[in-house]
Amino acid sequence: MTGTALLQVEDLHVRYATRVVHGVSFDIPRGETLALVGESGSGKTTTARAALRLVEPEVGSVRFDGIDVRALGRETMRAMRRRMQIVFQDPFTSLDPRITVGETVAEGVLAHRLAGPLEAKKRALAVLAEVGLSSDEFTRLPHELSGGQRQRVAIARALAVDPELLVLDEAVSALDATIQSRVLDLFERLRDERRLTTLFIAHNLAVVQRVASVVVVMFDGLVVEHSAANAFFAGPLHPYSRALLDAVPAPDPARRRALPVIGDELLGPSAVGCVYFNRCGHPRKDAECEAEQPRLSAFADGRAAACFKAGGASPVLRPPVRPLDR
Amino acid sequence: MTTLLDVQGLRVSFGPRPAVNGVSFAIASGETVALVGESGSGKTTTGYALMRLLGDNALVQGTAVFEGRDLFTLPEAEMRSLRGRRMSIVFQEPATALNPVMRVGDQIAEVARVHGESEKAAREMAVAMLERTGIADPARRARAYPHELSGGMRQRVMIAMALLLKPALVIADEPTSALDVTVQAQILALLGELKRESNTAILFITHDLGVVAQTCSRAMVMRAGEIVESADVETLFSAPSHEYTRELLAAVPRLSP
Secondary structure, three states, X not given: OOOOEEEEEEEEEEEXXXXXXXXXXXXXXXXXXXXXXXXXXXXXXXXXHHHOOOOOOOEEEEEEOOXXXXXXXXXXXXXXXXXXXEEOOOHHHHOOOOOOHHHHHHHHHHHOOOOOHHHHHHHHHHHHHHOXXXXXXXXXXXHHOOHHHHHHHHHHHHHHOOOOEEEEEOOOOOOOHHHHHHHHHHHHHHHHHHOOEEXXXXXXXXXXXXXXXXXXXXXXXXXXXXXXXXXXXXXXXXXXXXHHHHOOOOOXXXXXXXXXXOOOOOOOOOOOOOOOHHHOOOOXXXXXXXXXXXXXXEEOOOEEEOOOOOOOOOOOOOOOOOOOOO | OOEEEXXXXXXXXXXXXXXXXXXXXXXXXXXXXXXXXXOOOOHHHHHHHHHOOOOOOXXXXXXXXXOOEEOOOOOHHHHHHHXXXXXXXXXXXXXXXXXXXXXXXXXXXXXXXXXXXXXXXXXXXXXXXXXXXXXXXXXXXXXXXXXXXXXXXXHHHHHHHHHOOOOOEEEEEOXXXXXXXXXXXXXXXXXXXXXXXXXXXXXXXXXXXXXXXXXXXXXXXXXXXXXXEEEEHHHXXXXXXXXXXXXXXXXXXXXXX
16 A cells, blocks of 8 residues: 555445445555446446445445545545545536536535635636636526536536545546547646546546556456556456457447457346356356456556456457448 | 438528538438537437427428438328338437336337237237347346346347338437447447348447447538538548548547557
């Protein structure tokens, strides 16, 4: 455990509605971005919520700037919340429909007594401009905006209170590419200028590659891979990581390839043995995999994976499927 | 290749400013064509106009000749006989497009019943089609309600409905945008297999240039209600002629090797 980590999550176990998270651990050093990837239901959002204590974990510790977050009382936790902000995927449910965009963004600044009303308004305008919204939008209500505009309001609201940790839960996924690219530019600038630390939850690995220094892959509530981003994108260890990478459609017709069908979500996680056993296309999967869930084990280049067959040279094979017009 | 759909001068307005402003294009039988654009570009409105799903507040002008008849002047009864049989639509969000209180098998079977199949035959077709989409134990799944299925399975149900009667044209409106990437890959593979079997043409409405590059043979780029560029995908991606297309391509997140 490094002394410089802003967020330290250790052995987190959460049970929330039908979601279960088992023994998730990671550190995010100040100024770094850690990406949490995996399909819906894998436990990414539940992990993030528990890390911010929006849901109570059953077991595990969460330290923010060295402070045990779970031990904090209501008032201190409230003050702490300014320093850790979260933006959700669907801004419709997280924006108050009755208050204007400007008020929404200024609200946090006022609530945390970071500035007076005039200064708060100035700050709101500045941060809205940073996410590409104009002063025209300042007096609008959420329903008068497009989905992309609302999402940017939610991002502006989080940034306005000058957080140290920002959790983006699929927050840029629904944005048009041109806007998404601008918002990512903004995050990169804030990371460099203010050492903003980010927990980035996304399913688009191309976006993850742009922003993250570490990639954590979750499947069925477990961490199956935890690797330095460079090593991960050069060659992930877990077959599920490979399936995720292979599924990203390359924006290049010259690089058309068979769409992977293995990793079929119609096959659920396995009840015994490795959780990924049912869907695994690894050519060397065997009785050991069927019998036992492998532990997360360290490999070279800052990589770790929960796979008995990780690190071997065998490629993951899959049957070819023709794209629509081939 | 024969022309299946020929759209000329399509204009759609909901108010003073047109949402679609003079769009013309043709689709050949069996072709997969992308209509690409960002939110608000008019791409979904174009698709809805062709299916005649826009409300009375929409003013639709132009012509859309489909299998020899102009969709915009057909009586509603004839339009109903086309929908589901000769042309159909797959929506982005199957959770809202499916009827929440009707079993999915009945929803698929209804498409066949409406077009004259007997109750029994329609039911058998629905189960066979569900099986075709890769869903295990289709007879049991047919009795499920939409909320009992995953997002990927619901989209398989939508696709089963859309392709049940082997239509000549499917308008697919962001069919995979709400799905995980691994599920997206499977849904695209499924759509590809089924369209080849029935030689169905697809108008693929999407904002995702990755999906376009991987699945379509031709693409039309829409901005502010107009098609600014139309080309085969190889040309569009390697030598885009319009500044806006270049801008879109530059913004696409891509995995570097």
